[in-house]
Amino acid sequence: MTLFLSAKDKATVKTFWAKISSSGEEIGTDALSRMLVVYPQTKTYFSHWKDLSPGSAPVVKHGATVMAGVGDAVAKIDDLTSGLLSLSELHAFTLRVDPSNFKILSHNILVVLAIMFPTDFTPEVHVAMDKFLAAVARALSEKYR
């Protein structure tokens, strides 16, 4: 069961992702860097990092990790709930990231997409990606309670 994604949404996401996936690491790094600067409260989850500045080594590494997860979600777009089960358990029981932060990171991913792909990131692609990231966030918080 996929949450609120139409066939058109999924097609749009897959097509757009095919265009941008080779830039996955760059997108992840920039999105994470921005999130830490623009929403400083998110830094509370990374107090164990030595350097939280944009483009620092831990930010680059983690940005890549996060975007690899997004890419995985694209591949499992037809059933995010079961596809992201282990990631959901990780976020619920180990990371315990407040779900409001998924929205924050999603917003920053969208900003980076607008910056890097201004012509391709049309309103139609924007709405599909926004819905997709919301669905991913929902799947990741499935196990929270």
Place this chain on the structure above:
Amino acid sequence: MVAWSDQERSIITSIFSNLDYNDVGPKALIRCLIVYPWTQRYFASFGNLYNADAIKTNPNIQAHGTKVLHGLDRAVKNMDDIKTTYAELSVLHSEKLHVDPDNFKLLADCLTIVIAAKMGSGFTPEIQATFQKFLAVVVSALGKQYH
């Protein structure tokens, strides 16, 4: 009262002095109506909004997008008291236009995306933080007079 550093003030005035209102305003409004289609509820009198292409070519939306963006000019000129500057506009949006104030954030997010696309890598994390802070103050001021 919100505190602004000199750098923040210059970032905001710079963004707005380099803005093509007739381009960015409509683009932001169009994006809002497509990405958050329920916002179309406020534009029933604007004519054909039945699909993305209709929204993109609707002349009423064009004009209104420019108008809304110019609405931010007074906030740029009065950054030290946006709340008072927008008291009247807040009453208008509440009493006359009946706009759910949660929608202000949606338009603000779309404007951020449009500006980001325009400025490219020039839209640094610091500039994004300042721009979003400015829009958050505007959004808050516009919701202040609702009761």
